[in-house]
Amino acid sequence: MRGHLDSILDYAEQLSELDTEDVEVTTHVVPVSALLRDDIAQPGLSNELALQNAPASEGGAFQVPKVIDGEAG
Amino acid sequence: MTDLVAPLGSLRQLRAALDSGETSSVELVNRALARAEASQATFQIFVSLRPEAARLEAEAADTRRARGQVLSPLDGIPVALKDNLLHKGDLATCASQILAGFKAPYNGTAVQRLLDAGAVVVGRTNMDEFGMGSSNENSSLFPTRNPWDAQRIPGGSSGGSAAAVSAGIVPVALGSDTGGSIRQPAAFTGVVGLKPTYGRVSRYGLVAFASSLDQIGPFAHTAEDCALVLEIIAGHDPHDSTSLPDTEESATHFSERLGGSVEGLVVGLPREYFVEEGIDAEVLSKVKDAVSVLEKAGALVREVSLPHTRYAIATYYLLATAEASANLARFDGVRYGHRSKQAHGLLEMYKQTRSEGFGKEVKRRIMLGTYVLSAGYYDAYYRKASKVRTLLCQDFEDAFDQCDVILTPTAAEVAFKLGEKTDSALSMYLSDVFTVSANLAGIPGISLPCGLAQGMPVGLQILARPLDEGRLLNVADAFQRLTNWHEQHPELKLGAGGEA
Numbered sequence: 001m002r003g004h005l006d007s008i009l010d011y012a013e014q015l016s017e018l019d020t021e022d023v024e025v026t027t028h029v030v031p032v033s034a035l036l037r038d039d040i041a042q043p044g045l046s047n048e049l050a051l052q053n054a055p056a057s058e059g060g061a062f063q064v065p066k067v068i069d070g071e072a073g
Numbered sequence: 074m075t076d077l078v079a080p081l082g083s084l085r086q087l088r089a090a091l092d093s094g095e096t097s098s099v100e101l102v103n104r105a106l107a108r109a110e111a112s113q114a115t116f117q118i119f120v121s122l123r124p125e126a127a128r129l130e131a132e133a134a135d136t137r138r139a140r141g142q143v144l145s146p147l148d149g150i151p152v153a154l155k156d157n158l159l160h161k162g163d164l165a166t167c168a169s170q171i172l173a174g175f176k177a178p179y180n181g182t183a184v185q186r187l188l189d190a191g192a193v194v195v196g197r198t199n200m201d202e203f204g205m206g207s208s209n210e211n212s213s214l215f216p217t218r219n220p221w222d223a224q225r226i227p228g229g230s231s232g233g234s235a236a237a238v239s240a241g242i243v244p245v246a247l248g249s250d251t252g253g254s255i256r257q258p259a260a261f262t263g264v265v266g267l268k269p270t271y272g273r274v275s276r277y278g279l280v281a282f283a284s285s286l287d288q289i290g291p292f293a294h295t296a297e298d299c300a301l302v303l304e305i306i307a308g309h310d311p312h313d314s315t316s317l318p319d320t321e322e323s324a325t326h327f328s329e330r331l332g333g334s335v336e337g338l339v340v341g342l343p344r345e346y347f348v349e350e351g352i353d354a355e356v357l358s359k360v361k362d363a364v365s366v367l368e369k370a371g372a373l374v375r376e377v378s379l380p381h382t383r384y385a386i387a388t389y390y391l392l393a394t395a396e397a398s399a400n401l402a403r404f405d406g407v408r409y410g411h412r413s414k415q416a417h418g419l420l421e422m423y424k425q426t427r428s429e430g431f432g433k434e435v436k437r438r439i440m441l442g443t444y445v446l447s448a449g450y451y452d453a454y455y456r457k458a459s460k461v462r463t464l465l466c467q468d469f470e471d472a473f474d475q476c477d478v479i480l481t482p483t484a485a486e487v488a489f490k491l492g493e494k495t496d497s498a499l500s501m502y503l504s505d506v507f508t509v510s511a512n513l514a515g516i517p518g519i520s521l522p523c524g525l526a527q528g529m530p531v532g533l534q535i536l537a538r539p540l541d542e543g544r545l546l547n548v549a550d551a552f553q554r555l556t557n558w559h560e561q562h563p564e565l566k567l568g569a570g571g572e573a
Contacts, residue, residue: 001433004498005441011499012387015457018464025459026466028285029515029539030272030317037311049178055412062407067419 078107080241080562081151084298087244088146091138098138098149098193102131105151105195108242112565116218118236120156121164122196127151130193137191146301146328148191153237153246156197157204158289159278160184163194167280168212169202171404171411171430181278182313183247183289183306190305195243198233202432203401204251204282206230207504209258210495211434218491219262221529221563225488228258231292235262238292240565245302246292251282252389253483253508255290256520260483260532263522263561265549266292267299270539271515272317274303275310283396284315286389286512294559296521296549300327303542317540330543331550336371338548340364341476345382346507353486359524359531360482366555367480367548377475379468382510384461389509390502391445391458397435398442404430437498466514473538478548481507483520483532507534517542521549522558530558 044050047060056063081087081104090096106124113119134149143149154160157167159177166172180188187194201211209217209232217232219225220240227236231248235258238246248255250268259266267290274289281287291302304325310316342364347357368374406412406426413425431439445454472479484507494501511518516539523533533552537545553559 001437001440004437005444007497007499008390008441008502009444012391012454012458015384015387015391015461016453018381018384018461020457020460020464023460023463025456026462027459028315029466029513030315036314045178050408052178053175053409055406055410064407065417065419065422 078104078111080108081105081244082241083294084146084150084244084301085295087150091149098131098134099128101149102127102151102193102195105243108240109196109237112240112242115223116220116236116240116565117215118198118217118233118240118242119153119196120166120168120199120214120233123163123194127193127195134191134193143191145190145305147187147245147305150192150245151195151243152187152192153196153198153234153243154184154194155231155234155246155248156200157249157280158184158247159280160194164197165280167203168200168214169430169432169435170213171427172409173411175409179278182275182310184278186306187247192245198231198237198246200233201230202435203280203397204230204249204254205397205434205438207253207257207501208489208494209233210491211432213432216491219488220565221263221488223566225490225529226261228261228488230254232258234292235259235264235266238262238264238294239563241562244293245298247289247306248292249279249287249289250512251286252393252512253505255292256483256508256518256532256534257505259292259520260530260534261488263530263558263563264292264294265296265299265519265521265559266290267303267519267542268511268517269303269307269542270317270517271512272315273307273517273540273542275313275316277310277312281400283393284400285396286393288512295553296519296546297328297331299519300331300546300550303327327543327546331547333547333551334371335367335548335551338367338372338478339476340367340372340374341377341472341479342374343379343382343472343479343481344376345379346481351485352482353526355526356482356484356486356531359526360480360533363523363533363552364480367552370551370555375476377472377479379472379510381461381464381468385465385510385513386502386506388458388461388465389505389513390441391454392462392513394438394442395446395455396442398439398446401435401439434498462513465510469510469514469516477537477544479536481534481536483507483534487526487529487531511536515539517545519545519549521552522561523556524558525561
């Protein structure tokens with residue numbers, strides 16, 4: 001695993017050849033900032049559907065292992 | 074060696090057979106299921122089938138047809154979905170153990186639109202785990218085999234969907250393309266695969282790999298069939314803020330606008346892609362033949378340059394792994410998916426769950442992505458790659474000032490043999506060299522068959538400006554009216570290790 005990661009990072013080093021001082025970053029290729037939908041409440045998943053894939057649930061909530069009891073969570 | 078039940082054929086052929094009453098949706102769905110089951114032992118294309126539900130839906134489609142209420146060109150047509158697309162009530166595992174048993178609580182938008190059009194989902198296709206791979210060997214279940222040669226991979230990550238169409242099981246399948254995951258397997262299996270413009274198809278209900286790169290698209294035998302599917306699944310969706318607004322310019326009647334000539338079309342050949350070094354000589358010669366076909370039909374061919382091409386792979390793997398590391402943080406054993414039974418306490422549960430649930434390649438990419446986003450390395454890797462992405466976008470803008478479409482090989486070679494590249498993650502990554510740039514720039518790309526080399530299909534890639542799928546499909550359709558490579562299909566053979 002370590003060798004694979006090293007070789008990939010070594011390969012990525014080639015980007016340092018490029019002078020990008022004055023280049024803007026691109027994080028998204030389409031302008032999306034104006035595409036907010038109307039602020040109207042929409043139905044969400046029912047509690048039953050939201051919990052159907054939970055490994056453990058109780059009382060309509062996801063159940064997780066104890067987080068206190070000696071173990072800092 | 075056993076000959077399987079006959080392949081189904083193209084969407085156009087099946088529509089004609091349904092319209093003439095020669096066949097029924099029930100018969101088509103039964104044939105698709107029979108062929109899927111018969112090929113499974115050797116080719117392992119599907120991760121799950123839904124025979125009962127599909128037969129019921131096919132009956133409903135036949136009833137609609139009898140009443141003259143056909144919903145769309147896809148009504149009653151058997152289709153397959155990649156295992157990362159949510160289909161309510163059905164499993165959606167991304168071929169990962171961490172999602173074993175996960176049932177989709179809702180329909181993804183592209184899936185909903187197929188269902189509204191009357192399409193019948195027969196099953197879910199195998200993939201590289203979470204879309205991370207180029208060969209299907211990273212599926213946690215089994216590797217899908219190439220219908221043309223069971224010793225070879227079908228490509229990835231949508232290898233199962235490509236193989237399902239190539240093997241004549243379904244005429245249409247959906248996949249997703251983050252760095253070539255539709256186009257490369259389409260090339261390797263001799264079918265047409267379309268990656269639309271980023272934002273053209275809603276990603277709602279597609280399990281995210283790299284959100285700024287992912288896009289859903291169709292596989293089919295022809296550009297015309299892909300056009301029909303695209304116009305059904307495309308369009309704005311309020312559930313995905315990156316889906317593009319519906320405008321005049323994005324009007325989606327792609328299939329009605331096919332049939333044009335390529336007379337006067339300016340075809341750009343990027344000199345960085347047509348290099349002798351690193352491309353199989355036979356593949357290169359088939360792609361050059363394809364260029365000549367269009368040139369003889371009146372297209373003007375000129376050389377263009379995409380000068381930053383050599384940096385595309387590094388840029389892609391830095392950005393895609395960074396986004397993946399964030400997206401896959403949600404798999405923690407709390408709300409869905411696998412939860413380790415070994416662990417005591419919450420933190421240990423997270424760690425054990427992820428250690429047990431993710432495969433090697435997924436872990437590698439999460440680690441790489443976390444590293445390139447970490448405080449000391451963010452500028453050198455993630456930020457740098459985001460800037461080089463701008464240069465790659467600029468390359469395409471400049472090239473499209475000089476041409477209408479860009480033609481390249483889809484892959485540098487034909488489908489490789491299983492195990493050939495699994496020793497080196499880097500050499501697997503390098504096989505995506507011709508496809509990743511389109512995702513980074515968000516432009517549409519299509520791969521279509523343009524010949525055979527060593528008995529295996531060769532893919533021609535066509536790239537166009539953002540939202541120019543109309544032209545892309547027209548050129549692909551024109552090429553298919555001039556050639557018959559898309560009518561050549563593999564003869565499926567069964568036997569140990571795929572030997573004839």
